[in-house]
Amino acid sequence: MLEIKNLHARIVDDGTEIIRGLNLTVNAGEVAAIMGPNGSGKSTLSYILAGREDYEVTEGDILYNGQSILEMDPAERATAGIFLAFQYPMEIPGVATMEFLKVAMNEQRKARGEEPLKVPEFLKRVKEAAASLSMDINMLKRPLNVGFSGGEKKRAEILQMKLLEPKLCVLDETDSGLDIDALKIVSDGVNALRSPERAIVVITHYQRLLEHIVPDSVHVLYKGQVIKSGDKSLALDLEANGYAGVIGEAA
């Protein structure tokens, strides 16, 4: 589903190369965890997948279902089924969360040649999804993420993901800012989306999240490259021993 080949990417503003020859394959049905020290390029990778314009790909390719996405803008990628849950979800003043969800869902339907959702059906879906994440429906009348606590913002990201049903989900540090109960609720929400037709990429610092969302593969990112891949035991090893060993091996 996702095949990243020898990807090199730099910051447009100052030309600094952040991603330096990254290779990664994530198959449909797979949950892949990406770990790595601070500043290794994890968030940058997620932004590049989503199509953020601050970064320029200088070499290599990103294939989604066998097709390069490099020429697609962020909206086209979203319509194609790529979803990024942000580490720091953006506040959108003046746009009620409910309205945002409606526009996002209907835009995707339009791109697929489907009719917009009727209001009762839309409300039913939102209510069900919000309830499954223990979110108060009244919160969705507020502008998106404005004044939401850290944990509420993360839940709002998962709510969007549940409603949009993307095929490739990239979750950037979804566990940060979540209390113990919220971590369980959000993880359950992600697990409910596991499916043979969907790939999920989870960026995290902590093995803790991976106890709830058990990954099929774990990849260590360092200086813009995947330096080691393994199964879930790799995350346990990192938790116990830190990154030094893996980095030394790669060197």
Ligand SMILES: Nc1ncnc2c1ncn2[C@@H]1O[C@H](COP(=O)(O)OP(=O)(O)OP(=O)(O)O)[C@@H](O)[C@H]1O
């Ligand atoms: N727009 C930018 N301008 C300047 N430097 C940037 C920019 N974007 C990324 N970087 C730098 O690129 C490197 C990788 O950053 P990135 O946020 O991708 O790391 P990360 O692995 O997600 O880190 P963390 O675990 O701390 O969240 C960092 O050194 C960061 O300072």
